Amino acid sequence: MTSSATNQKWLDQVKWDEQGLVPAIAQETGTGKVLMMAWMNRQALALTVKEKHAVYWSRSRQKLWHKGEESGHVQLVQEIRLDCDNDVILLIVEQQGGIACHTGRHNCFYQRLENDHWQAVEPVLKEADQIYGKKHE
Amino acid sequence: MTSSATNQKWLDQVKWDEQGLVPAIAQETGTGKVLMMAWMNRQALALTVKEKHAVYWSRSRQKLWHKGEESGHVQLVQEIRLDCDNDVILLIVEQQGGIACHTGRHNCFYQRLENDHWQAVEPVLKEADQIYGKKHE
Numbered sequence: 001m002t003s004s005a006t007n008q009k010w011l012d013q014v015k016w017d018e019q020g021l022v023p024a025i026a027q028e029t030g031t032g033k034v035l036m037m038a039w040m041n042r043q044a045l046a047l048t049v050k051e052k053h054a055v056y057w058s059r060s061r062q063k064l065w066h067k068g069e070e071s072g073h074v075q076l077v078q079e080i081r082l083d084c085d086n087d088v089i090l091l092i093v094e095q096q097g098g099i100a101c102h103t104g105r106h107n108c109f110y111q112r113l114e115n116d117h118w119q120a121v122e123p124v125l126k127e128a129d130q131i132y133g134k135k136h137e
Numbered sequence: 138m139t140s141s142a143t144n145q146k147w148l149d150q151v152k153w154d155e156q157g158l159v160p161a162i163a164q165e166t167g168t169g170k171v172l173m174m175a176w177m178n179r180q181a182l183a184l185t186v187k188e189k190h191a192v193y194w195s196r197s198r199q200k201l202w203h204k205g206e207e208s209g210h211v212q213l214v215q216e217i218r219l220d221c222d223n224d225v226i227l228l229i230v231e232q233q234g235g236i237a238c239h240t241g242r243h244n245c246f247y248q249r250l251e252n253d254h255w256q257a258v259e260p261v262l263k264e265a266d267q268i269y270g271k272k273h274e
Contacts, residue, residue, distance in 0.1 A: 080250040088246075113216075
């Protein structure tokens with residue numbers, strides 16, 4: 001990635017926060033399901049556009065995270081939207097493998113508030129050790 | 138609002154950030170459209186549950202923000218979800234007036250990336266001065 005690739009007006013127009021990040025929501029094309037929310041820095045967004053798959057910034061690992069790099073659950077990006085305040089990104093994606101969540105569920109929002117507790121309401125489609133191998137058990 | 142109302146286990150389980158906030162995504166029931174993303178603190182989430190309409194924390198105004206309090210564009214909350222990391226909320230809402238965005242558009246994600254520029258692709262359904270009155274012009 002050359003520096004010129006991240007030196008563009010449309011990237012300047014995004015209001016990066018004090019850590020240089022913005023929230024990025026991934027929504028599945030077709031179903032319309034909200035799959036997950038993660039974070040992007042300038043380079044992650046530029047790479048997402050260039051490579052046409054979702055690239056996030058992992059705050060826990062402090063590195064670029066090509067979604068699906070270990071699991072194969074790549075998100076092919078169809079469309080990129082920016083909100084009215086220029087500080088939230090919405091990706092419309094095709095979710096490879098039909099699994100966005102590291103827990104093996106279709107999406108990350110599987111806990112529903114029911115009478116003052118969070119109830120898991122989405123099935124695990126694939127166990128984590130099958131997705132990532134034994135090292136992640 | 139009594140202190141006991143915000144002193145609950147399900148609220149403790151949310152991973153509030155260093156400012157005591159989490160991102161909250163509002164998705165419209167029926168259409169499945171992602172309307173907006175805003176922020177909630179503990180009290181905003183407790184009030185959202187209690188009053189069954191979306192209450193956010195306005196970072197710019199540093200106060201609770203009952204969505205629609207000025208515009209009438211209240212979000213009636215049907216369902217509340219929490220993600221796998223317990224740090225992002227998803228609201229399934231009925232958007233009163235069919236307008237979520239302060240610009241008078243259906244939703245806030247009206248800018249689409251097209252050939253290295255952000256293009257507004259959603260119509261203004263109602264002008265801001267009609268929504269908020271002349272003082273907001």
